[in-house]
Amino acid sequence: MTSPIVKMQEIWQNRRWRIALSALLLGVFFGTIGRALPLEDIFIVARTKLRYEKADGSIVIVKIDDKTLGEIHDNDVNPGLDAKVVENLMKAGAKEVFFDRTYPFSAQTRGSADLSGTLKRYPERVYFGVARKLSSQGGSSLNMIPDRAFLQSSRLVSLAVLAQTLNMAYSFPYSSDSVVGKLPSLAAAMAGLGEIREGFFRPDFAIDYKTIPSISYYDVLEGKFDPRQVAGRKMVVGWTASTTEYKPLPLGGFVPAVYFHVIAAHTLQRGAALPLGWLPAFLVVALLIVTGVGRGRSIxxxxxxxxxxxxxxxxxxxxxxxxxxxxxxxxxxAIYATWRARTLDKFRDVSETNAASGLPSFQALRGQDGTSSGLLVALKIRNYAGIVRSFEGRIEGDLAGEIQRRIRISEPDVIVYHEGGMFAWLSNLTDIVELFENLEGLHRIVQNGIVIGETEVDVGFNCGVDSNRGNGLGNRLANAIQSAEEAVRSDELVCHHDDAGGEVHWEISLLTSLDRAIDNGEVWVAFQPKLDLATNRIIGAEALARWSHPERGPISPEKFIGIAEEYHRIERITRFVLDKAVRAAATLVRDGHDFSVSVNISAQLLRNPRLPRMIAETLAAHDLPARHLTLEITETDRLDRSAKTLQMMEELVAAGLRLSIDDFGTGNATIDYLRYLPAAEVKIDKVFIRDVDTNTGDHLLVQSIIEMAHSLGREVVAEGVETAVAMAVLKSLQCDQVQGYYVGRPVPFRDFVTQLQDTRTRSSG
Known part of the structure; x- marks a missing residue:
């Protein structure tokens, strides 16, 4: 008879039972974290859209709105006005009046005596709010209790609300503790709950807030309302003016907080939902998994x-x-169990196996029917044969297992195929750049070495990628292997076989090499001087990225900068150039030069919330005041007009930085941007400067730009100045600064310093 321990071991060795257990643990985990998981809240909110309901009209909002504040010529109402409003409401037949606000007025405030008298005429029919900040842990105390003069004939309610993750759910307490005892919530009091209850409830946002009746506070004050709107109803006075804080609704939009309390009260009047929790659905699915996946069948x-x-x-x-x-x-x-079970089924259906490693062979991949939508990767171990020969016994299985384990770090469920020193797999990723980034990460992991037995093995590899999803897998595998061999010959980490004709994508190859080029010193920063025309002195420079490839020679900045921007990798280059530029400027400023440096900032980086911090940290690291750094906004055709982008630019300006509109006159860098952007400087594009001394149209255009920019308080820089005549024309047009080959070419910093010193010597001479 099999012992229970042996039986448990047999069960655990069965991968399907392990999948079942993992799924159950995953379900328990997500179930126990409850409302911390926003998915449930999103689903509940989505369901409310299917059953919109109207408010029953038993509660009416008295709105302290913009009309009221305009008519009383004040930014708040006072006890005297409140007394008259309560009086008018009670005479019209209101059941009770609630104030959705704390009441900070003292007995000495104007009109307090009138309000006290009104409260005595309608004892315990008026409720004042008490606010508190309520966290999910509780413990905060209530505060701002109304003055004793108002407490004798009124009641108190709590205004506490608990907002949860992403504002997708709100919980209201039935009651809250205070220094005067336990208070019912405003919603509970308006709903007329007799006893004080413990705990929280979820308001039903299926109740349409637009159907809640309301009256202007000022109309009630002046008696200009229909008494039928008030008779037999509960009235709640709350802020709706544009100056008050509006709360986000789970279904979208923002409304004053008073609407939340009324919705919560209607929820209690109808009966708050009975929460069954997550266990019933969990138990049903768990039973399905155990009887299905656990017994050798997928769902x-x-x-x-x-x-x-x-x-x-x-x-x-x-x-x-x-x-x-x-x-x-x-x-x-259920999703996890199904996905893992089907992945296991797919793996077990592969009959061909590499005898040395135990992994599926390339023949298994070639034998699969049809095509695949995945990117096919071939990974070639350069020194595979040498590694195998250096060990006694058969170690291919251990080596292949280590390679497979590292491949699966980023894609846990891919099937890895093996043949000799080559590995292949169909990636789950669909984006070629994302795949290249994963392969870069794999390369960094493998560079740390692989331990086999007690020996650390140095493993190097190159990869080929085929993205022609329309071809058969046999053809695609051959293309990927060929690309991997090409990557070995060209010493590239990855080569990509494209759909058109099998050529390597040099652009993406550059992208994968860029980070290494920065680290290896192939990418460097050149400085092109900027000349002040009024003083004829070099007062700054533009920092420009340059790449000297060891095999291909200099690579055009337009090429690699454009690729980096296209594939959203511009932040790394910008950080590198910024650091070098600020370091250089700080050196010159410490040596007594009144010097500023310009760095290009792509328009897409203005949407990056990390940008201000990156700049601030760089300035602080090199002790350079912000006024010595100018940010030239490039790629203005990609610059959006969102409030977020404008806020980012204003934040940079507020930090002391200067903004410049690069390439003015081209793309989107037009007059409208001159008015819209908080820039201190405008750079006229070189296409207008090249013939400014001979082309009447260019001359008039440049003159107009300079005059217009000066009238708006902007400085003007002309770029692309290549002749003395052009510089003389620009000086006559009152241009502030010039930049171009006539002034100086982009050069390494040491050469720039020499040029700067020579210019200062000639100027002083």
């Missing part, structure tokens, strides 16, 4: 479809009966 498509219908439709049905069911933990568990 059949029909069963999976039925389960999906239950998980999607049942919660909607239960919502209408006031029952709330959480299904996201069960859904995540």
């Amino acid at each position: 059949a498509p029909l069963r999976l479809a039925g389960l999906g219908i239950v998980l999607l439709i049942l919660p909607v049905v239960l919502d209408r009966f006031g029952v709330e069911l959480e299904v996201v933990p069960a859904a995540i568990m």
Whole structure:
């Protein structure tokens, strides 16, 4: 008879049982973190859109709106006005009046005596709010209790609300503790709950806030309202003016906080939803996994479809009966179990196996029917044969296992095929650049060495990628292997076989080499001087990235900068240039030069929230004041007009930095941008400067730009100045600064310093 321990070991060795257990643990994890998981809240909010309801009209909002503040000529109402409003509401037949606000007025405030008298005429029918900051851990104390003069004949309610993750859910307490005892929440009091309850409830945002009736505070004050709107109803006075804080609704949009309290009160009047939690759905799915996946069968498509219908439709049905069911933990568990089981099925269907490593062979990959939508990668170990020969015994399995383990760090469920010193797999990634980045990460991991037994092995590899998804896998594998061999010959990490004709994508090859080029010193920074025409002195320079490739020679900045911007890798280059530029400027400033440096900032970086911090840290690292750094905004055709982008530029200017509009007159860098952007400088593009001394149209255009920029308080820099005549024309047009080959070419910093010193010597002579 098999012992229980042996039986458990047999079960654990079965991968399907391990999948089942992993899925159950995953479901328990997501279930126990509860509302910290926003997916459940998103699903619940989505369901409310299916059952919009109207408010029943039993609660009316008295709005302290813009009209009220304009008519009373003040930014707040006072006790005297409140007294008259309460009086008018009570005479019209209101049941009770609630104030959705703290009441900071003292007994000495104007009108306080009138309000006290009104409260005595309607004892315990007026409620004042008490606010507190409520965290999920609790412990905060209530504050701002109304003055004793108002407490004798009124009641108090708590205004506490708990907002959860992403503002997708709100929880309201039934009651809260205070220094005067436990208070009911405003919602509970308006709903008329007799007893004070403990705990929280979720407001039903299916109740359309637009259907909640309301009256202007000023109309009530002046008696200009229909008493039928008030008779027999509960009135809540709350802020709706544009100066008050508006809260985000889970369904989108922003409304004053008073609407939240009214929605919560209507929820309690109807009966708050009964929360079943996540366990019922979890138990159903867990049973399905144990009886299906755990016994050697994947979840059949029909069963999976039925389960999906239950998980999607049942919660909607239960919502209408006031029952709330959480299904996201069960859904995540089902998806994970199905995905892992089918991955296992796919792997086990591969019959061909490499005898040396135990991995599927290339023949298994070639034998698969049809095509694949994945990117096919071939990885060639350069020194594979030498590694195998250096060990006694058969170590190919250990080496292949280590390679496979590292490949699966970023893609855990890919099938890795093996043949000799070559490995291949179909990546789950669809973006070629993302795949290249993964392969770069794999290269860094493998560079740390692989330990086999007790020996550390130095492994080097190159990769080929085929993205022609329309070809058969046999053809694609051959192309990927050929590209890997090409990568070995050209000493590139990755070569890519394209769909058109099998040529290597040099652009993406450059992209994968860029980081290494920066680290190896192939990328450097040149400085092109900027001359002040009024003093004839060099007062600054533009820092420009240059790449000297060891094999291909100098690579055009337009080429590699353009590629970096296209594939969103510009931040690394910008950080590198910024550091070198600020370091150089700091050196010159410490030596007594009044010097500023310009660095190009791509328009796409203005949407990067890390940009201000990156610049501030660089300035601080080299002790350079911000006024010595100018940011030239490039690629203005990609510059959006969003408030976020404008806020970013204003934040940079507020930090003491100068902004410059680069390439003015081309693309989107036009008159409208001169008015819109908070720039201190305008750079006229070289296409207008080249013939400024001979072309009447260019001359008039440059003159107009200079005059217009000066009238707006901007300085003007002309770039591309290549002759003395052009510089003389620009000086006559009152241009502030010039830049171009006539002034100086981009050169390394040491050469720039020599040029700067020679210019100063000639100027002083």
